[in-house]
Amino acid sequence: MLWLVTLGLLTSTLASPLYSRQTSTLPAPGTRGPAPKSEWVAVYEVAKAAGRISTFAPAKLSGAGNPYYPPGVDTGENGFVTDSPSFVHAVAACFGDSDISDAPDGMYGVSFDDGPLPSSPALYQFLQKQNQTATHFFIGTNIVNNPDVFRQALASNAHIGVHTWSHPYMTTLNDTQVLGELGWTVQAIHDLSGGLIPKFWRPPYGDADNRVRAIAKEVFNLTLVGWNRDSDDWCLNESGGSSCGSYGPKSIEDLENELRSWAVGGVSPGIIGLEHELTSKSVGGFINTYAGLKQHGWDARCIPDLFDLSWYLNSPGDSQPIDSSVGIGAGLSSSPATTSSNLDAAATTPSPGTPSSVTSPVAAVESVSQTVQHLASSATPRPAFSSFSVPLAFFVAAGLLA
Numbered sequence: 001m002l003w004l005v006t007l008g009l010l011t012s013t014l015a016s017p018l019y020s021r022q023t024s025t026l027p028a029p030g031t032r033g034p035a036p037k038s039e040w041v042a043v044y045e046v047a048k049a050a051g052r053i054s055t056f057a058p059a060k061l062s063g064a065g066n067p068y069y070p071p072g073v074d075t076g077e078n079g080f081v082t083d084s085p086s087f088v089h090a091v092a093a094c095f096g097d098s099d100i101s102d103a104p105d106g107m108y109g110v111s112f113d114d115g116p117l118p119s120s121p122a123l124y125q126f127l128q129k130q131n132q133t134a135t136h137f138f139i140g141t142n143i144v145n146n147p148d149v150f151r152q153a154l155a156s157n158a159h160i161g162v163h164t165w166s167h168p169y170m171t172t173l174n175d176t177q178v179l180g181e182l183g184w185t186v187q188a189i190h191d192l193s194g195g196l197i198p199k200f201w202r203p204p205y206g207d208a209d210n211r212v213r214a215i216a217k218e219v220f221n222l223t224l225v226g227w228n229r230d231s232d233d234w235c236l237n238e239s240g241g242s243s244c245g246s247y248g249p250k251s252i253e254d255l256e257n258e259l260r261s262w263a264v265g266g267v268s269p270g271i272i273g274l275e276h277e278l279t280s281k282s283v284g285g286f287i288n289t290y291a292g293l294k295q296h297g298w299d300a301r302c303i304p305d306l307f308d309l310s311w312y313l314n315s316p317g318d319s320q321p322i323d324s325s326v327g328i329g330a331g332l333s334s335s336p337a338t339t340s341s342n343l344d345a346a347a348t349t350p351s352p353g354t355p356s357s358v359t360s361p362v363a364a365v366e367s368v369s370q371t372v373q374h375l376a377s378s379a380t381p382r383p384a385f386s387s388f389s390v391p392l393a394f395f396v397a398a399g400l401l402a
Ligand SMILES: [Zn+2]
Pocket: 113, 114, 163, 167, 204, 205, 366
């Protein structure tokens, strides 16, 4: 409780980013489910005792590397129960009512996962030159390994969200590990940004359930952001070929054709695309098709700007004042004083409408359908985590930079 007392002593007036800087010793890069801070555990235990965090067992990983629930486990999501490894998408396909996965009509949510990486600066420079905001869901490990790229992102006015510490299937972790994956990524963003506390997160592979979702919300006040279009851009390797076998783009031309198809498609609901800053090819696909997106009239924005939300729990934006009274992992009670009142209301009331179904092949990283109803037809096994190159690629790339 000492930290609460300390927080209480802090002034609630606005402070400069430097004022609120409190750095921590971060976990080693790549640590799966790093041990959380005791204060995050304390907040979690209060929420758990109050019945606000589901008690069902974590999912298991099948031999093919896909998450599934043990027999008899009911996640409580629309009454859907999975009891077989064959339901490989049952875990990962449930963007819920409290999540954001659609943009308002005519709007295009611009977001990129898995940075910061050596391939990222070209993207940041392009976005800044276009005066285009985007949300970047960062991996804690990559932040630690690429701090200069992280700073470039911040300097370019990138909106930063959480993409976990080590990029695991979050539903397969126990509660303590979930706390560590989220908390330390929040901490890294806070420490390296001068005090910003993220408000949004995106689960790797879209893999979330009500247990994971509740821990993120109850302890870190993080809102889950999904998507309703998947580019499969991660399939393209740096040489321009595909790492995905029979699905996904085979060339940058394929990727650009896919992105152009979004731009000429329906405007209701608006689009939240899944794209990555993994390689020069995935970045290039966005850059090369951006002009067409604008020509077709899309109102492209970072995720919070779609809903007129502030960017962080304790600040409206990268260069805005920081409310030093907001603590990391302080739970839902950490009401942001400097953020507009519509922030939390909108965060719990995502865009209306039924998410679009995804028609691309399901066997792709983070390529999941949007509805439980879609699950029964989504039994095609995805490749195992280790059978495609994404996680290894970014760790290797990060290692080369260091
Ligand atoms: Zn990812």
